Amino acid sequence: xxxxxxxxxxxxxxxxxxxxxxxxxxxxxxxxxxxxxxxxxxxxxxxxxxxxxxxxxxxxxxxxxxxxxxxxxxxxxxxxxxxxxxxxxxxxxxxxxxxxxxxxxxxxxxxxxxxxxxxxxxxxxxxxxxxxxxxxxxxxxxxxxxxxxxx
Ligand code: F42
Numbered sequence: 714x715x716x717x718x719x720x721x722x723x724x725x726x727x728x729x730x731x732x733x734x735x736x737x738x739x740x741x742x743x744x745x746x747x748x749x750x751x752x753x754x755x756x757x758x759x760x761x762x763x764x765x766x767x768x769x770x771x772x773x774x775x776x777x778x779x780x781x782x783x784x785x786x787x788x789x790x791x792x793x794x795x796x797x798x799x800x801x802x803x804x805x806x807x808x809x810x811x812x813x814x815x816x817x818x819x820x821x822x823x824x825x826x827x828x829x830x831x832x833x834x835x836x837x838x839x840x841x842x843x844x845x846x847x848x849x850x851x852x853x854x855x856x857x858x859x860x861x862x863x864x
Contacts, residue, residue, distance in 0.1 A: 714815065715806060715815060716757055716758075716759055716766055716804065716805070716806055717766075718759065718764060718765060718766045719765050719766060720765065720766040720768070721760070721763065721765040721766065721767060722768070723767070723768070723769070727747070728769070728770060730743075731743045731747075731753075731770050732755055732768045732769075732770060735753070735755050735770070735808065736755070736808070739810075739811045740755075740808055740809070740810035740811045740812070741810070741811070744810060746770075746772060746837070748839070749837075749839070751772060751773070751836065751837055752772070752773040752810075752836075753770045753771065753772060753773060754770070754771055754772075754773045754780065754782075754807055754808060754809045755768055755769070755770055755771075755807070755808040756768070756769045756770075756771050756782055756795065756805060756806075756807055757769075757805060757806040757807075757808075758795050758798040758799055758802065758805050759798060759801075759802045759804075760798055761797045761798045761800070761801035761802065767794075767795060767798060769793075769795045771783070772833070772836060772837040772840075773809060773836065774829070774832055774833045774836045774837070775809070775836075776829075776832055778857075778858065779855055779856065779857050779858075780807055780809070780816070780855070780856040781821075781829040781832065781833055781853055781854065781855055781856070782799075782807075782818070782853075782854050782856060783833050783837075783840060783851060783852075783853055784796040784851060784852040784853075784854070785840055785843040785844075785851050787843060787846075788842065788843035788844065788845070788846030788847045788851075789847065790847055790848070790849065791849075792849070792852060796852055799818045799820075799854055800820070803817050803818045803819060804816075804817060804818075804859070805817070805818050805856065807856055814858050814859075815858070815859040815860075816856040816857060816858055816859055817856070817857055817858075817859050818854040818855070818856050819854060819855055819857075820852055820853065820854050821853050821854070821855050825855070826853045829853050829855060830853060833853065
């Protein structure tokens with residue numbers, strides 16, 4: 714079942730514009746990062762405090778029907794706010810181009826994180842610099858279609 718609630722667009726104009734263009738074009742426009750033009754997905758989460766629907770453009774890291782989202786925030790010292798949304802409510806939606814799916818997010822550790830981190834850096838090489846820039850270990854969530862977990 715899709716997430717329901719009031720959508721609160723990002724306070725950042727460029728993020729708001731990218732999400733709007735992505736959704737309006739069915740994922741055919743606004744679907745690359747502004748820096749190096751690599752593919753972007755849109756993560757929809759529920760605000761941990763407000764309960765409102767939040768939409769965040771993130772880099773596309775995909776493997777065999779699963780995705781990873783990387784809470785890098787450009788190597789900033791703090792986790793992005795959406796990290797706390799996913800910890801509080803793992804039910805999310807992910808739009809990858811024209812395809813939107815209900816998914817479940819789970820933070821991964823150790824070998825599983827290492828495996829996905831390697832895929833993440835292959836998909837978007839600046840992640841390696843972001844990790845060097847910060848003392849925190851950049852969180853990695855794996856997103857699986859909600860249907861993977863039905864039994
Ligand atoms: N950020 C990444 O961390 N990783 C990426 O791979 C990535 C790729 C990317 C590609 C394209 C692009 O345009 C942006 C990209 N970004 C990437 C940046 C990303 O889109 C976010 O802007 C960034 O990660 C910061 O996320 P944030 O959740 O901290 O966003 C801020 C600006 C924001 O919108 N904050 C809202 C606000 O009002 O300040 C809050 C949103 C929210 O969820 N609030 C919660 C609530 O309950 O509603 C909790 C509020 C609280 O205080 O705890």
